[in-house]
Amino acid sequence: MAITAGSLLNSVAASQQQTLSSNYIDFTSTATAGWAQQYLPDLMEKEAEVFGNRTISGFLAQVGAEESMTSDQVVWSEQSRLHLSYVCTVDADGDTNGTLTITTDIDGNALTTTHGIRTNDVVLIAQSGVVVKALVVETPTSAVVTVEPYATAALSTLSDGTATVLVIGSEYGKGQKYTDNTGTFEADKRTALTPTFKSFTNKPIIMKDYYEISGSDASQVGWVEVSGEEGQNGYLWYLKAEGDTRARFTDYLEMSMLEAEKTAAASIIGFGDNGQIRGAADAGADGAGTEGLFAAIESRGNVTSGVTGVNAATDLAEFDAILAEFDNQGAIEENMMFVNRATSLAMDDMLASMNSYGAGGTSYGVFDNSEDMALNLGFSGFRRGSYDFYKSDMRYLNDKATRGGINDRAGSAAIRGVIIPAGVSSVYDQALGKNLKRPFLHVRYRASQTDDRKMKTWVTGSVGAATSALDAMQIHYLSERCLVTQAANNFMLMK
Numbered sequence: 001m002a003i004t005a006g007s008l009l010n011s012v013a014a015s016q017q018q019t020l021s022s023n024y025i026d027f028t029s030t031a032t033a034g035w036a037q038q039y040l041p042d043l044m045e046k047e048a049e050v051f052g053n054r055t056i057s058g059f060l061a062q063v064g065a066e067e068s069m070t071s072d073q074v075v076w077s078e079q080s081r082l083h084l085s086y087v088c089t090v091d092a093d094g095d096t097n098g099t100l101t102i103t104t105d106i107d108g109n110a111l112t113t114t115h116g117i118r119t120n121d122v123v124l125i126a127q128s129g130v131v132v133k134a135l136v137v138e139t140p141t142s143a144v145v146t147v148e149p150y151a152t153a154a155l156s157t158l159s160d161g162t163a164t165v166l167v168i169g170s171e172y173g174k175g176q177k178y179t180d181n182t183g184t185f186e187a188d189k190r191t192a193l194t195p196t197f198k199s200f201t202n203k204p205i206i207m208k209d210y211y212e213i214s215g216s217d218a219s220q221v222g223w224v225e226v227s228g229e230e231g232q233n234g235y236l237w238y239l240k241a242e243g244d245t246r247a248r249f250t251d252y253l254e255m256s257m258l259e260a261e262k263t264a265a266a267s268i269i270g271f272g273d274n275g276q277i278r279g280a281a282d283a284g285a286d287g288a289g290t291e292g293l294f295a296a297i298e299s300r301g302n303v304t305s306g307v308t309g310v311n312a313a314t315d316l317a318e319f320d321a322i323l324a325e326f327d328n329q330g331a332i333e334e335n336m337m338f339v340n341r342a343t344s345l346a347m348d349d350m351l352a353s354m355n356s357y358g359a360g361g362t363s364y365g366v367f368d369n370s371e372d373m374a375l376n377l378g379f380s381g382f383r384r385g386s387y388d389f390y391k392s393d394m395r396y397l398n399d400k401a402t403r404g405g406i407n408d409r410a411g412s413a414a415i416r417g418v419i420i421p422a423g424v425s426s427v428y429d430q431a432l433g434k435n436l437k438r439p440f441l442h443v444r445y446r447a448s449q450t451d452d453r454k455m456k457t458w459v460t461g462s463v464g465a466a467t468s469a470l471d472a473m474q475i476h477y478l479s480e481r482c483l484v485t486q487a488a489n490n491f492m493l494m495k
Helices: 059-063 237-259 293-300 316-328 341-353 403-413
Strands: 064-069 074-079 085-092 098-105 121-127 130-138 144-149 161-170 197-202 205-214 302-304 334-339 381-384 387-393 417-421 424-429 434-439 441-446 456-461 472-485 492-494
Touching: 059 237, 059 334, 059 441, 074 472, 085 121, 098 161, 197 472, 205 237, 237 293, 237 472, 293 302, 293 417, 293 472, 293 492, 302 316, 316 381, 316 492, 334 341, 341 387
Parallel strands: 064 441, 302 492, 334 387
Antiparallel strands: 074 197, 074 424, 085 098, 085 161, 098 144, 121 130, 121 161, 130 144, 205 472, 334 417, 381 387, 417 492, 424 434, 441 472, 456 472
């Protein structure tokens, strides 16, 4: 019987430590399994982290809180202004009387007969540099209010047109009874004022993602040691890939809460009972989208474009305008600014220019700041007027792979930063039926005793604990959440 030797046998060992054609594996030969070099490569087994920390999540964790919910929407109410101030149209009939037609409240919301001005109220009427004090003599059940000025010929100083009216108190004569809106005396009655409030709603959105690797690849050991933001490390590539998928999904949770927007009434985007996209005729309450932070501020808050239109709030004039607007709103003293790099540096330059020595160089000798000391040319916060501002860079606005790259092409629509009030606000929760103290920003996620959808993860397939006949491992991620932006009138979006 003849024995035929194989052609791909091991190399012949040499008696001395020398390189011979017969004692090393030829990595370049297709006849020797396709290796590529003469010797084993000098492999750097640690993966290089060239982008630093690639995740952008953490912003909402700093400024808000998270709370569970069980419904398809969250409803909250916000208090109205305490004092009665309106925009009106003046019709000055003469020196002794005139009428004011109430059009909107001071924030521009349309009104007709729902104003709170009553007979015998004392009001201030301001128009074009003129302020007139007058007594209300009649407020019929309409938008028209009849007034008489305290000063002779005062109404003649007003022109027919738009004015602002403010109730500052009331005045009655001796023994004068209350009157109804038409001036008719009544025994013990005056029209009562009922506090008003505004209700807002938001709905959660469902986000999903998954990672899959075949059973064969899951058992293969790679050559490169990997690590990642989610703590993954080792020599199995699927650990790296799964961790990156999880980190990306975590970022999606935050980016959605910042950027999301509700569908318009006539939008074609909506979801039916079968989960499919529907037509415009059905895009009602089940419409897609949710109200994110930026959309909430643009619709209910304040927006500044800065003096130059490039970087918002980079000089004191612009900050003073911001303070004036905050005075018009809640006047919350402590505020946090999350800005991109350009705006942050511009603020540093603005604050440094306030130093009288800044133009000629650094200030030596102040607080032992010698010329040998490493200089800190950045500012983490400052106080202007009665307001404190704490500044922090926002990675999401800087990273080219996130909003930073969008801002490069967005022009005047670019978002440079956001100013968020610190602390908590009191809000009436209609689901619980009581007032609660909550952060101005907080995330609501769907959860019950049996299913927590804050960040839900599960594994399917036959790798590890087998759950199906699929020769692969699938890792699923799901979350159902929305953002509640309370008192958006105290927020400022910087464009």
